[in-house]
Each structure stands twice: as C-alpha cells, then as structure tokens.
Amino acid sequence: MNELFLHAMFGLGGGLGAVLRHWIALRIVHDLPFSTLIVNILGSLLLGLWIGYLGGSIEIGEEQKRLVFGFCGGFTTFSSFAYQSLELRRERTVALAAGNILLSLGLCWAALAFGLFLMR
Amino acid sequence: MTQKPTHVRTTALMFGAVFIGGAVGSLLRELFSVSIPHAGFLTQTFGINIVACFILGWLYSVRNRVHAHVLHLGTVGFCGGLSTFSSFVSELERLALSNIWVAASAAALEIAVGLAAAILGEAIGRRFHPPRATE
Numbered sequence: 223m224n225e226l227f228l229h230a231m232f233g234l235g236g237g238l239g240a241v242l243r244h245w246i247a248l249r250i251v252h253d254l255p256f257s258t259l260i261v262n263i264l265g266s267l268l269l270g271l272w273i274g275y276l277g278g279s280i281e282i283g284e285e286q287k288r289l290v291f292g293f294c295g296g297f298t299t300f301s302s303f304a305y306q307s308l309e310l311r312r313e314r315t316v317a318l319a320a321g322n323i324l325l326s327l328g329l330c331w332a333a334l335a336f337g338l339f340l341m342r
Numbered sequence: 343m344t345q346k347p348t349h350v351r352t353t354a355l356m357f358g359a360v361f362i363g364g365a366v367g368s369l370l371r372e373l374f375s376v377s378i379p380h381a382g383f384l385t386q387t388f389g390i391n392i393v394a395c396f397i398l399g400w401l402y403s404v405r406n407r408v409h410a411h412v413l414h415l416g417t418v419g420f421c422g423g424l425s426t427f428s429s430f431v432s433e434l435e436r437l438a439l440s441n442i443w444v445a446a447s448a449a450a451l452e453i454a455v456g457l458a459a460a461i462l463g464e465a466i467g468r469r470f471h472p473p474r475a476t477e
Contacts, residue, residue: 229369229372232368232369232372233365233366233368233369234365235368236364236365236367236368236369236371236423237360237361237362237364237365237368237423238361238364239364239368239423240360240361240363240364240365240367240368240418240419240422240423241357241360241361241364243418243422244356244357244360244414244418244419245357247418262427262428265427265428266427266428266431266432268428269428269429269431269432270432273432291429292368292372294426294428294429295368295371295423295426295428295429296364296365296367296368296422296423296426297428298426298427298428298429299421299422299425299426299427300387300391300394300395300425300426300427300430300456301391301394301395301397301398301417301421301422301424301425301456301460302398302417302418302421302422302425303427304395304398304453304456304457304459304460305395305398305399305402305460307457308457308460308461323453326427327431327449327453330427330428330431331431331434331435333431334428334431334432334435335435338435
C-alpha cells in the first residue's frame, strides 16, 4: 500500500507538471519556442533546489524523490525541445536551432547549479 | 509547440488528456529509470528521452490525421511526461562532478541522438501514414 501510494504521488506529480506546462505554453504565444525554454529552466531550478535541500545529487532516498521528481520530470520536456529545434532548423535558420540547443542546455544547467548553490 | 491549432478551445477535456498522458508518461519514466541499468558515461535519462523523441516525431507526422485531444494526450502529455530536461541536467551535473568532459560529451551525444530519433520517427510516420491527397 505504501509503495502504491508513492507511485501514485509520482504519477500525480507528473500529470500536474504536464498540465502546468501546457497552461504556460498556451499563455506564452510566440514565434520562437520560449515557453519550452522557460518551463525547462523553471523545472531545473526547482529540481536543483530540491536536490540541494536533500543534500547533494549522490545520496537521495527513493521516497524523498517521488513527488518533486515526478513533477519536475512531467513539467520539463526533452522531446518538445528536440522537435522544436528541428522545426527551427527547418523553417527558420540553423543558427536559431543551435541557439535554442545551447541556450536550453546552458540556462538549465545554470538554473540547476543556482538551485543547488542556494540550498548549500 | 510552434504550430498550435488555434481553433481548439482550451477545455477541461484537453487538460484532462494532458494530465492522463503526463501521469502515464511519468510512471513509465519512473519504471524505466529504476529497472534499466545504464552505462556510466551516459545519463540515466538517455533511453527514455530518445524513445520520447521518437514517439513525438511519429505523432507529429500524423498531426493532421488525429483528433486534437488525442494529439495533446500523446505529445504534450505522454511524450512530455516521459522525457525530462530537469533530471537530464541534474545527471549532467552529477557526471560533471567527476569529469566535465564526460558530461559535455554525454550532453552532445544525447541531444544529437534525440534529434536523430525525432527525424527517424517522423520519417517512419510519413512512410506508414502518407498524407492524403486532399491535405
């Protein structure tokens, strides 16, 4: 029962994350895929804060991971990021696609590191 | 989503579809991240992100053929819930603690393979479900 509850929490977090991501995507209407970028940065920041709160990225118990990892994973997305990069290359320029990739990677990594730093 | 159909109203059903897709995708992600052993020089999220990219490419190749709610369930919900960027960067951070170049090459490799998987999914989708002449 306890294990089932943890799975339910993970699924609930993922579902809520997806809904919030979609809500933000509907609010931010722009030619460039800024909504995915913003969502990924916010999710990475939240995950950094949570991992930092739990005390580093190595030693984390299974139970502690559930809700926040479920939420952050459901909230952030790799597949939309990849597909939008492809579309940028196809419909705009290679430079925009490369910029999207580098910006996403750099800013999300920075956001995660910032979250870890804040909780140190 | 750069090409969101504007005629679809935001309804509870739409968000319900996104919620269900996200929950199922997240549970699958949890399942795979626990049960699949992974190589030490790659991130744990490698496999699921690649699979999600492949499915997303396939779904977008038939985007004009399926109902908008089904598309939202699959793309925004399921693929978005299955793939993750936050755990991806946290895994990179973990790799970077031991060696920054391992982390950088893992990032480059995962993104390159993810793009390739999306292209492959799209190509296969086009092949199996060619666009109708009226479209």
